[in-house]
Amino acid sequence: AQSVTQLGSHVSVSEGALVLLRCNYSSSVPPYLFWYVQYPNQGLQLLLKYTTGATLVKGINGFEAEFKKSETSFHLTKPSAHMSDAAEYFCAVSDPQAGTALIFGKGTTLSVSS
Amino acid sequence: DTGVSQNPRHKITKRGQNVTFRCDPISEHNRLYWYRQTLGQGPEFLTYFQNEAQLEKSRLLSDRFSAERPKGSFSTLEIQRTEQGDSAMYLCASSPRRSSGNTIYFGEGSWLTVV
Numbered sequence: 001a002q003s004v005t006q007l008g009s010h011v012s013v014s015e016g017a018l019v020l021l022r023c024n025y026s027s028s029v030p031p032y033l034f035w036y037v038q039y040p041n042q043g044l045q046l047l048l049k050y051t052t053g054a055t056l057v058k059g060i061n062g063f064e065a066e067f068k069k070s071e072t073s074f075h076l077t078k079p080s081a082h083m084s085d086a087a088e089y090f091c092a093v094s095d096p097q098a099g100t101a102l103i104f105g106k107g108t109t110l111s112v113s114s
Numbered sequence: 115d116t117g118v119s120q121n122p123r124h125k126i127t128k129r130g131q132n133v134t135f136r137c138d139p140i141s142e143h144n145r146l147y148w149y150r151q152t153l154g155q156g157p158e159f160l161t162y163f164q165n166e167a168q169l170e171k172s173r174l175l176s177d178r179f180s181a182e183r184p185k186g187s188f189s190t191l192e193i194q195r196t197e198q199g200d201s202a203m204y205l206c207a208s209s210p211r212r213s214s215g216n217t218i219y220f221g222e223g224s225w226l227t228v229v
Contacts, residue, residue, distance in 0.1 A: 009154075034217070043118070043205060043220035044157070090156050101147055101170065102218060104156030 002027045002093045006105035014113050019078040021108045023065075023091030026072065032094035033074040034102060035065055037087050044090065050074060061085070086112045116140075118221035120206050126227045127196055134192045135224045139208030146189050147218060148181055149205040157205055163189060164211075196228045 007022040025031055032051050036044040048059025055067040065076045074091060088109050092102040119138040127133050139146050144165050149157035160179065161171045165186035174180070178196075183189040193200055203225050209218040 004156075036220075041222075041225075043222040044207075046217060046219070049217060092156075101159045101162050102157075103159060106154070106156045 002031065002103050004091050004093050004103060004105035006089075006091050006108050008108055009106065010109045010111070012111040012113065013081045015083055016080050019063075019076070019081045019085065019110065021076040021089050021091075021110065023074045023076065023105060024072050025074060025091070025093045027093055033065075033067060034092040034094070035059065035063070035074075035076050036090045036092060036104075038090065038107075039087050047076070047089075081110075081112045083112050083114065086110055118206055118208050118219055120204075120221040120224045122224060123222065124225045124227075126229060129198060129228055130195055132192060132194045133196055133226060134190050135204050135206075135226075137189045137191070137206030137208075137221060139188070139206070140210075140219060143208035143210050143219075144186065145209045145211065145218070146183060147207040147209075148189070148191050149207065150175070150202045151205055151223070152202045160191075193226070196226075198228045201226055201228045 003026045005024045034049045035047040037047050038044045047063050048057045050057045050067045058064045063078045065074050067074050088107045090107045091105045121136055125133055147162040148160040151157045160174050161181050163183040166183050178194045181191045203223040205220055205223045207218040207220040
């Protein structure tokens with residue numbers, strides 16, 4: 001079965017600093033991997049996804065993530081944090097045993113200080 | 115494209131009452147999903163439909179939970195005899211049949227508080 005582990009439930013950075021949110025996955029088949037963002041009291045918005053091909057994936061709002069099969073990782077990065085990036089971030093893996101449903105990690109709260 | 119619509123957005127109910135949430139997916143999306151999210155946790159997959167067929171329901175939390183999608187369009191999630199532990203946000207999502215990389219699109223959720 002697929003699973004996702006997000007290391008660090010809370011990450012704090014200063015505005016302009018590098019953002020690094022960690023995600024490791026477990027999958028018995030080649031995974032599809034996703035990062036979603038959730039703002040307070042809202043649903044989830046897709047940031048980016050990896051399916052096949054290029055392992056460095058670029059998403060919205062300047063975020064990117066790199067699929068590293070050898071490390072079973074899919075860490076999310078952004079070179080320069082902005083105050084508006086403060087939110088909850090979820091890594092997810094597609095679970096073939098549940099149709100196309102996604103299995104999510106527990107999330108990482110990103111705080112950005114000025 | 116109006117996005118995935120859920121209602122009610124907030125529901126407060128007394129323990130033991132039944133509640134029903136409705137989800138209207140993005141037009142022409144034939145896959146529909148229900149998730150539950152509690153505070154400090156990621157969304158937890160409950161069930162999904164392809165058109166009107168419920169293809170996975172073993173992850174529904176108990177037999178008090180049921181979902182329907184009678185005409186392959188909107189869906190309802192019903193919780194019978196609610197318990198305080200059912201307090202959570204219930205998220206609906208949808209995707210098209212040939213969604214690249216299984217991308218699914220979420221609604222804004224329905225908050226349930228059981229008192």
